[in-house]
Amino acid sequence: MEYVIETLGLTKRFGDFTAVSDVTLRVRPGEVLVLLGPNGAGKTTTTRMLASILPPTEGQARIAGYDVTTHAAEVRRNIGLLTEHHGLYTRMRAGEYLAFFGGIYGLSVPDSRRRAQDLLDQVGMPGVIDQRLGEFSKGMRQKLALVRALLHDPPVLLLDEPTSAMDPASARLVRDSILQLRSSHRALVVTTHNLAEAEQLADRIAIIRRGEIAAQGTVQELKLAHVGPPIMELRAARPLDGDVRLLLGELKMVASGEDWLRYQAPVPAEANPRVLAAAASAGLPVVTLTEVGRSLEDVYLRVVGAPAPRGEG
Amino acid sequence: MQATLGPPRHLLPGAWIIARREIRDQLRDWRILAPIVALTLFFPALMNFTARQAVDFVARYDAPIIGERLIPFLLMIVGFFPISISLVIALESFAGERERLSLEPLLATPLSDAQLYLGKVVASLVPPLGAAYLGIGVYLFGLWREIGWTAPAPLLIQILMLTTAQAVVMVSGAVVISSQTTSVRAANLLASFIIVPIAQLIIGESMIMFWGRYTVLWFIVAALLLVAVVLTRMGLHLFNREELLAREIDVLDLRWIWRTLWAAFRNGASSVGGWYAGVLRHSLPPLRPALLLMVLALGTAFFVGVRLAPRFVLPLDPSTFEALPDNLGQQLQNFGMMSAEGWWWILRNNLTALAIAALLGMFTFGVASVILLMAPIGLVGYLAGNLALAGQDAGLYLAGLVLPHATLEVPAALLAGAAVLRLGLAAVSLPQGTSLGESWLKALAEWARIGLGLVLPLLMVAALLEVFVTPRVAAWLLGG
DSSP: OOOSEEEEEEEEEETTEEEEEEEEEEEOTTOEEEEEOOTTSSHHHHHHHHTTSSOOSEEEEEETTEETTTOHHHHHHTEEEEOSSOOOOTTSBHHHHHHHHHHHTTOOHHHHHHHHHHHHHHTTOTTOTTSBGGGSOHHHHHHHHHHHHHTTOOSEEEEESTTTTOOHHHHHHHHHHHHHHOOSSOEEEEEESOHHHHHHHOSEEEEEETTEEEEEEOHHHHHHHHHOSOEEEEEESSOOTTHHHHHHTTSOEEEEOSSEEEEEOSSHHHHHHHHHHHHHHTTOOEEEEEEOOOOHHHHHHHHHOOOOOTTOO | OOOOOOOOSSHHHHHHHHHHHHHHHHHTOHHHHHHHHIIIIIHHHHHHHHHHHHHHHHHHTTOHHHHHHHHHHHHHHHHHHHHHHHHHHHHHHHHHHHHTTOHHHHHTSSOOHHHHHHHHHHHHHHHHHHHHHHHHHHHHHHHHHHHOOOOOHHHHHHHHHHHHHHHHHHHHHHHHHHHHOSSHHHHHHHTHHHHHHHHHHHHHHHHHHHHTOHHHHHHHHHHHHHHHHHHHHHHHHHOOHHHHHHOOOOOOOHHHHHHHHHHHHHTTOOSHHHHHHHIIIIISGGGHHHHHHHHHHHHHHHHHHHHHTTTSOOOOOHHHHHHHHHHHHHHHHHTTTTSHHHHHHHHHHHHHHHHHHHHHHHHTTTHHHHHHHHHHHHHHHHHHHHHHHTTOOHHHHHHHHTHHHHHHHHHHHHHHHHHHHHHHTGGGSOOTTOOHHHHHHHHHHHHHHHIIIIIHHHHHHHHHIIIIIHHHHHHHHTTO
16 A cells, blocks of 8 residues: 555544645655644644544545445544543543553553563663553653554554653753654654644655645755745855855855855755865865755745734734 | 454443443442432431331321331331432443543444433433332341331232332433433423423322322332333433534523524415415324324223213213203203303313413323313213113204314314424424424424414304304203
């Protein structure tokens, strides 16, 4: 199966309100797709449709080959869902809680416990299996919820705002655990509005705005499409004077100073060695050659639009 | 790619996974455990003491019957008190999980709706019912030790079944409420729909037990089990993962209510003629099964009325019938016949009766409205039976006093009853993808369409016949 997640024109309406409109996505096994968008953009609704909790109003979605509307139980068997809020039963012990969910997926208690222990080790929480969930920190609870989602080894993992409202240390713990979960057979869909997290986790990003996919691609593809080719900055040990034309050739200069210049490098691997060779032949001592940061934030704001100033809604 | 793991395929093992976890959770919560323990151990002991004191007291005044009736009554109460906790647990079942944000992970599992739903029902039933049985045991043991009283087996079975049936009704109703509300607070507020009828039922059961008519309790058990089945079916029918998760707030949206109601009432018609044609073409045909049921119910009522006549004979004096021909017309005029005021009085009475029937039917799955409409037909049958017993031609009396206006009034009652039955059952026959509110509003609109389009015109003409035609026919046939 080439795509483990496939949606076509997925739409969800609640009465007159359209929460998700015409969403088309494809995710291969082993790929991490990040759904990036502001609050209320439709990320959670999309996730819930993929989890067969909400039926789509229009369009189709297939998870591991099963239609989310007609084969809801098979879809749910093939996904692991990490909700924004961990939703743990805090009076239970970790092992007991995981055995409960293991039972739902048909695992025996010893198998559940063994699998739970392996996963807890994997996410850096050995020795908590007999602890009550009420005693866990927020990060630990979210990691345990992640273990819950992985217990039946699903081919699709849906992570809805996995680090939302967490302190930086807890968020990092969870993010590191997610990175460890990447495997060749499992597809991950992560929804977030955290740009750094998106950039760190994603193979591909789909930016969702007012329920619609506004842009989709790898981080580089998105940057290229929305903020132009990479920009390099060269700093020299002496003023550049008349060396600029000699250094850049056909490359486009975007800014310059007495001893520095910036140029567009559509293919940095080709442009930069050429520039450095030209500098060496001209006897120009190069201090640094670095890429000027074009953040995902620039792309995001371009696509989603900057928030309106206060008082303008 | 195929996942190899899955939940239990059969209903009960899957439901039991949910129930087992919840029961364990409840037994760890002292707020649930403390009242259960108190009601299981302390309360039966108190009832023992009360029973002993009462028996001693009434023995002094040579009225042992009061003691004899009090002991079974207290047995019923000892069983009922612990099961009242099941209401609290059931009300919390879905609404509580939603509030604690633990519902979504559960809904994302491959458990079926029925497994989730029944799991909640069983979890709400088992600890309180266990406590009730234990409480009954403690009470009976105490009585046996103190005064040597042992419960007759039929009474014990009856009380156990009554306790169980009451618990099942309360829990199935409460789980329905819990799955339809967004918060525990809202669920608690709506619980009065369960508490009030159950309180009335307990009062009724108490009266029956003090009256000593224990056989009636079997009918109550049967009725309760029937209600439990209907409520459970309703709950399963209403269970909707989308509704459970997507509904954010319980706001009364009057504009939406009016729009939905008006759209369903109009049903796309742009003229009165078109609307009327729609009533006949679209609203009338789906009523057929309910109409058939109404015909059977009213027919049964008439038959039961006739059969009751020999058991409760009216003291009819033959001279009444001899005097009838001379003053019949005058008597009918004295009742307001042959006047516009009489027409309005009859129409208003009939409409009031149907409105009350509709109101009761809405909250009783239509049952109360059917019973209410059966009553006058049963009365007519009873009177006809008595006339026949008095040697009169009952057919002639019916033809003279009832038949002219009944030709329209009975069809109006059948239609009204059928429409209310459908309205009452709207919650248990929800079309796929429709919310409870929407389905109920549409059923209400259908009821209004039948009411305005068919029942009202029939009743208006029936009242005209009753006031102006029936008296003449009666006078003619009965010799006035």
